[in-house]
Amino acid sequence: MMADDPLTEGPDPNSKPVGRAQGIYGSAGQNELALIMAMNFDFTDGIYNGSCISLLGKNPAMNPVREMPIVGGTGLFRFARGYAIAQTYWLDVTTGDAIVGYNVTVAH
Template sequence: MGKVAMVLLVLYLVVVMQLIHGLVSEDNWLEMGKEKVTHLHFYFHDTVSGKTPSSVRVAQAVGSDKSPTLFGVVMMVDDPLTEGPEPSSKLVGRAQGLYGSAGQEELGLIIAMNFGFTDGMYNGSTLCILGRNPALHPVREMPIVGGTGFFRLARGIAIFKTYWYNATTGDAIVEYNVTAIHY
């Protein structure tokens, strides 16, 4: 047997052993238990102004600044999630991801966001949302498309509404009510 064949055989055995280990490990996906439903309530603080914004513009199209909807603007986000609407309220996690203005005629943000929780029994777990946010509507909803840790294989819905908005700075506080179905 040549050296290349021997290396391939060893790599194959390593992969097979990892697969077998995954099938019998304590973290077995086949033994996750019953589905659970969890309801969460928190506030999302999106700060685009000041010396330390939590949301920054990372890209834009040539005419974005002339568009009434800022069409083509992309923002990168690392926003605090808190228990109450006050910025000084207890921190429960961070929303990290991006949103971009995808509507030419109506303000519609396309959002890809990961809610990483840092408190209590959800510490280290995440929920992921993906979809369109018609930001000027009083109440919006977006799908939960996944999760990790406590929220493994999550699906569900995030219903949210603007709690506070400053039209001059663009800063906002958004109230979230989340229902997640997970294992």
């Protein structure tokens, strides 16, 4: 699947947009619902405008909280390394739509 989703300050869909979450993901688990994700958090607002953070890793989607690696970035995040803690706030299993929060810690 391809993704080009709004990146907002908080989990409320009406919170301030700060960029786009763009990338790809696909099934990665035989015994669990897991995704392999290659995702860029592309910032379009504020001091990070034009910069991005790159995430690459396995997302065991049914775990309430999961950790994935940050493997790089561009602009102000050039040479970024770190981790993202993901938490699902809302999921519609019929459509696959979800609101996921990412708490990202990076050194750059």
